[in-house]
Amino acid sequence: QVTHGSYIPLVQSEDRVLRKSAFESMYGTFDKFKNTCAATLSAQIKAVNFYAKARRYDSSLEAALDGTEVPVSVYKNLIEAVHDNMHYMYDYVALRKKLLGVDELHFYDLYTPVVPDADMKITFEEAKETVLKALAPMGGDYLAILKEGFENRWIDVYENEGKTSGAYSAGARVHPYVLLNHKDTLNCMFTLAHEMGHAIHSYLSNKNQPVVYSDYVIFVAEVASTCNEALLMQYLLKNTEDKKQRAYLINYFLEQFRTTLYRQTMFAEFELKINEMVAAGESLTAEGLNELYGELNKLYFGDGIVLDDEIKLEWARIPHFYYDYYVYQYATGYSAAIALSQRILKYGEPAVKDYIGFLKGGCSTDPISLLKGAGVDMATTQPINEALAMFGELVKEMEEAMAE
Numbered sequence: 001q002v003t004h005g006s007y008i009p010l011v012q013s014e015d016r017v018l019r020k021s022a023f024e025s026m027y028g029t030f031d032k033f034k035n036t037c038a039a040t041l042s043a044q045i046k047a048v049n050f051y052a053k054a055r056r057y058d059s060s061l062e063a064a065l066d067g068t069e070v071p072v073s074v075y076k077n078l079i080e081a082v083h084d085n086m087h088y089m090y091d092y093v094a095l096r097k098k099l100l101g102v103d104e105l106h107f108y109d110l111y112t113p114v115v116p117d118a119d120m121k122i123t124f125e126e127a128k129e130t131v132l133k134a135l136a137p138m139g140g141d142y143l144a145i146l147k148e149g150f151e152n153r154w155i156d157v158y159e160n161e162g163k164t165s166g167a168y169s170a171g172a173r174v175h176p177y178v179l180l181n182h183k184d185t186l187n188c189m190f191t192l193a194h195e196m197g198h199a200i201h202s203y204l205s206n207k208n209q210p211v212v213y214s215d216y217v218i219f220v221a222e223v224a225s226t227c228n229e230a231l232l233m234q235y236l237l238k239n240t241e242d243k244k245q246r247a248y249l250i251n252y253f254l255e256q257f258r259t260t261l262y263r264q265t266m267f268a269e270f271e272l273k274i275n276e277m278v279a280a281g282e283s284l285t286a287e288g289l290n291e292l293y294g295e296l297n298k299l300y301f302g303d304g305i306v307l308d309d310e311i312k313l314e315w316a317r318i319p320h321f322y323y324d325y326y327v328y329q330y331a332t333g334y335s336a337a338i339a340l341s342q343r344i345l346k347y348g349e350p351a352v353k354d355y356i357g358f359l360k361g362g363c364s365t366d367p368i369s370l371l372k373g374a375g376v377d378m379a380t381t382q383p384i385n386e387a388l389a390m391f392g393e394l395v396k397e398m399e400e401a402m403a404e
């Protein structure tokens, strides 16, 4: 049975017939409800635009970003920088097609791993040990907090009856609590590094800020978690000799870039466009939304993939379009995290000092200034361009690794 929960695992399957069927079944069902979905989305965007106008903002974008003091230019810069680096994604699509050995690459071929059977079995004890080693560049103070958490039951590790799914860090003032559903996989080791990034961010902000300034905003939250993931990935790549495992790691990293940087920016662009349509008095219909969504997929994935009719309906199953300009923060946060991890590895102690200062900052000033203090200027396109250049390098490395 295809459900929201089973859909992604099904399209990740190595069985092409299975992933094609899951894809058709999912979007076939959404097709039956497309007019309802369009009416619902239209109402949401109209509401957001009404409030922005009533509060005398120039646009719904300005209204949404003003809440956390992010300038509109940050949002537009992101889209512009990704547009300038679209060729890397086209290279990746071409490589994927080649590695899967298919005549035509379809949208249901995007999620399956191109390096089969190389997943690593990593116990929780091993994951903790590796994360400690990988985060060593963060310095003694950071590691001491990490160890304190590991040794003093901050983490509820395994799945249990009645326990919620996924992973989460709650920044309580006593000390943070982390919820995991650990399975012995590579992905779960990354989740551990990610959630401890949130936990230590909360720990340091709570310790160093008065209550009103301790709670950081989403724009910076995912930087602290993703920077740990980036350091872990760079540590693993440096210390993995086995060629197949290395290729598997690069594939994992490439997929993170695809789903976080490109895909979320495509969502952000779609959201901006439908808001502009509503502001201009146009109505949002299923046909219009499908057409726009199809065009964006063509732009983001290029001619190397068949533009399946089904994918045009993807907008209907993304709940984030109801979160009022939320998704762009995944892409900006990821870019900032990549830039900061590079800086920490390159410059060591002074870069770490800036970064720890940022982790202690909570919401004591606006997020752009906080990140500037850490050493990355999100008011420019530079961090996004650099992150995308790294993606380009990784595509090249993957091509070379798989040629051997």
Ligand SMILES: [Zn+2]
Pocket: 194, 198, 222, 225
């Ligand atoms: Zn997170």
